Amino acid sequence: MNNVFKMVKYFKYSRRCTYNLTNAAADCTIFSLSSGYGKCGVSVIRVSGPRTRHALQTLLGNRHELKARYAYLKSIYHPETKEIIDKGLVLWFPGPASFTGEDSCEFQIHGSLAVIAAMLDALGKVPGLRSATAGEFTKRAFYGGKIDLTEVEGLADLIHAETEAQRKQAMLQSAGALSRVYDNWRKRLIRCAAHLEAYIDFAEEENIEDDVVLHLTKELRHIITEIRNHLNDQRQGEMLRNGVRTAIVGPPNVGKSSFLNMICQREIAIVTPIAGTTRDIIESTHNFGGYPVVFADTAGLRKHTKDVVELEDARELLRNISTYKQSAQDYQTDYLQELDLDANKLLGKRIQLIANKIDLLSMTELQKLAQIDNVLKITCKQPTTDIVQPFLRHFEKLLCELCGEPTAEHPRITHARYRQQLERCIEHIHIFLNEYAPDIFPDTAISAQKLRNALKCIERITGHVSSDDILDVVFKDFCIGK
Known part of the structure; x- marks a missing residue:
């Protein structure tokens, strides 16, 4: 009975922390x-x-x-x-x-x-x-307690959504899909903390089960597993919210700017037959099958050896692969390894090799190119449907794999601060599990503080425990009237 009383008392205190933090002038x-x-x-x-x-x-x-x-x-x-x-x-x-x-x-x-x-x-x-x-x-x-902080941020994302997949994800979050997940962990952590504090306060005086700590440590391990599974999402929610950043790279004059213009269906980059026209990175956001993509057209990469990574002149690609007798994948890997330090960040990323200017190839060269796996063939000069559509279908499939499909059953992490707080929550629980042993660590009250710290990490996500700097960041992008 005391155990339950302790839990209710702790829960009431936690709720009270939320709504006493009002900055809104209630009389205005x-x-x-x-x-x-x-x-x-x-x-x-x-x-x-x-x-x-x-x-x-x-x-x-x-x-x-x-x-x-x-x-x-x-x-x-x-x-x-x-x-x-x-x-x-x-x-x-x-x-x-x-x-x-x-x-x-x-x-x-x-x-x-x-x-x-x-x-x-x-x-x-x-x-x-x-x-x-x-x-x-x-x-x-x-x-006023009508929505929590994750729903607030979901509402902000809904206002700024530009694609269908972004709308779905933001709508789910604003409707409480993430709130329900985090509130479930929050309530379970409250219960664990309440049980431990009841054990500390009343174990010697009341009939408190000796295995209460064993049960709560088991529950804490379950929570850690669930949070880890939630974190192991390949950052799909953040990628969908911010857009999939895609660099168009390759040697000069292979048609990178023409490719960007073709994809975006408007003149974004300057196109001339002179190599090196693009001096700076040009970015453009585009909607592919409901998924946002941020394309970046880069200046041509000049090298003394094999010059292909993303976009390549089809004839040069055939010549280089034939000369070095390797697959397109090996050719691409070798190229990446020879790039400078900054470009090495591309290693391990999803990379698609595209052969441009296939309109210049003979029938024999086209047949040879068709035998090379994992290469998409296009021409920006004559972008007919039968040439462009295979690329579009492949690219949309890739985006779906990268971003996933937003669902209420498995809501994704959409903000970096959620991820940071969840990782800290796991750290605090680990400290408790490693330190709490009555025969080794006699000060149970100090150890219990680790559980309260883990709980606060979850509450900082939902806004039950908040601070002005977090709120300033959350509300800064809202428009007047919302």
């Missing part, structure tokens, strides 16, 4: 344009805070009583001039059943710049209201 009501700024059919202005009802009464008139979560077509008036600003839909969301957990409302008005400006001016004239800062609505939702 905020407003902002939540939809995109510019001419459009409809714009949405959001209000949140304790004076939301007063703002509604001021702009609509005291005679209007709105039901929660109903849409009303109303005339909206300026509080000073009493002139009608616009006629639009108004929705009232009393707290805590709102996005922020506070009293909130939305004005859905016509999207002209004049109407938006007049509405914002009118709200600014209502006492107790001020303009929201970037991400302040979401920050209030976080401090």
